[in-house]
Amino acid sequence: MQRRHLLAALAAPLLMAAAPAFAADKVLTVGAAVFPDSLKPGIGSFASQSLLVQTNEQLVQRDAKGDPQPTLATSWEQIDPLTLRFHLRQGVKFTDGVEFTADDVVYTVKYVQDPQNAYGAAARISQVSEAVAVDKYTVDIKTKVVFPTLLRAMAEILILPKHYAEKVGTKGLTDRPMGAGPFIFQEWVPGDHYTLVANKNYWAGAPKVDKIIIRTIPDGSTRVAALVSGEAQIIEEVPIDQLEQVDASGIAKVDSIATSVGLVLTFDPTIKPFDNAKIRQAFDYAIDKEIILKQILKGKGELLDGQVLTKAALGYNPNLKARPYDPAKAKQMLTEAGYDFNTPVPITTQNGKYVSDTDICTAIAGMLNKIGVKATVNTVEGGVFQSMSNVLKMGPLHMIGWYSLGDADFATVWYTKAGHRTHWYSEKYEQLFLAARSTNDEKERVRLYHEMGALAYEETPSLFLFGLPSLYGVNKTTTGFSAPSDKILHLQKVELK
């Protein structure tokens, strides 16, 4: 057994070299920054969904703004406050020829709800009681309470073919995913690449390439090298210090988009003197966000307007603006509030979790030092960060990014009791949040979120910094690709010249 394994490992390269690809094949190679470790459904990470969505699509997909667009469902309506009805796309076939119907949706919802499956997005539909097939092409999703984020949450759930899933189980689905998506599974090599071929019968028209290879290239510089050498036509996450190198290569260019991640520094108001909102506001005045955006983030992404939500999100409050940089005022406010300048202020952050996270923290610590605040940077490993976060012992300030994925509910929940992620608490904020969660009236929800935004701006539970960018490198001869704001690759329209 062992010997055979070794022999196979040694022989594989020779065999591969002997079988050249057909010359006519149009092969698109993507260099992925983060690569999931398997194709198991519901691993809850963007990287995982980015691969799985090639074979298994959702009822609705987010567009660049985060708004749901018809995919396997063509339309939907709220038939009563607790029921969302989906009309399914008719005549869609899974790649084994079986037709996609309401039964598949019902099965998928059940699969997501089963705790044994540890499905990442399960909590996104936690208020769903059941899915019911009304007829072959109509599904009702019933909720226990009014659940306005249900539609957007459905963009997280990839439809599994019931007949196939029942036959092969989770292991089979993981080993060989099958669905109605634009591409068909061909080969999965863990830690190396995922190869798919075009689904010529894809409902929205056959993809423009014959084959896609999504390769993992974990190192940023190597990824850029693969792009510049032409080995990959698209790469994810160009390191921010190599943007110019890509643009100057003459071979590729950078395609960037603002994501829905709001990067913030959150206070722990149970640690004195950070219970004082005036001190929290003073810190906000002490940070020159413009220059960090320009120098560290190279102008990519956006400045958060005094709120956790990015500009494209539902519920973004256009009346708020970030506090200007005014160190003199910051110092004066601190002195007036009786701030003890000897208070140690460690800023807890992870390294490499978000674009330039440590660099941004270091710059901010420097700016706080300038007005006499004893700020330092405390970099911790992801697991340690998570443990600190679970017991809410993050120190006076910590850096975190919250995704709204286009809906305020997903990002503002972290400032409520239900989120368990901050010590800051406001009765009013809590009520507004619950009210916004309890109506399907989108206008009313937006109004409530505006009010929450204004309240959080005054209270400053966090220093709202930047909407983070997503930076893709694309070969100049490759068309039909646009950087996705949610990091999920859509490749069916990509063309190679």
Added chain:
Amino acid sequence: MILRYILRRLAFLPLTLLLVALATFVVLRLTGNPVDIFLDINRTPEQVEALTQRLHLDLPIPAQFLIFLRDLLHGDFGESLQFSGSAATVVWDRAGATFQLAGTALGLAVLLGVTGGIVCAVWRDRLVDTIISSIAVAGQSMPSFWLGMLLIEFFALQMRWLPTSGYGEPRHLVLPAITLATILLPNFVLITRTSILELMGEQFVVTGRSKGLSRGRVLITHILPNAINPVLSFLGIQIGTLMAGSIITETIYAWPGVGRLLIGSIFKRDVPVVEAAVFFIATTIALANLTVDVLQMLIDPRIRRS
């Protein structure tokens, strides 16, 4: 006699591995609850409970360790959290790539290192010695991630001779193997050089020369067999360095080996895979060390007798 030695060493192997397993087990539980780290931030309480039970985290720590040991005796590390299939299979599937890389790198390092060392010693203080020794010292101080980037820049981007990264064909192996070999190669050069030079002053060498043997003959029949032992000892000690270096090399070149698997699994706290991977690496190092020791005994009768 050598056989008895091997058996005795093998008898101690389980003890070494047990200590490694214990250390891994303890560290994984000291650095936060794996359930909290593995599950999505939007996890439901039911999911937390299901995974807690699956990893036996609801039991007292000693009980957890006993279960872990019992499964270990059956070669069972449990099912991977992120992959489908058992953790042992997941690790074994990636072992081929690591053996391929580490084996090639080690072969390169020994071959070139020993040859370089001989050249340096024979032409001691000549130009060729100065050049090779200087390169070796420079190579010794060069971090492998930096060398890796330089190699990619030159061979893949400037000359377009080799791919930047990847796995599958022999050409993919060239740059990672050179990068990894460079971690050990300079030391092989310097150690071989030193040990030959030391031996050159020994009485048996002088005797050999004085009874009319040629320099080459003395070198091959008298010096080299004695010089090879320090090189082997060094190799034995450095197998661990090689495995550690392969983690960095695998990351730079997107090589799908055990090193990268281990790092990824640690970040996600895929407990079964971390335990299986550490166990695999520890076993490899232990067996490699044993092989080196046995080789030394075969070569040097003095060690055999002691």
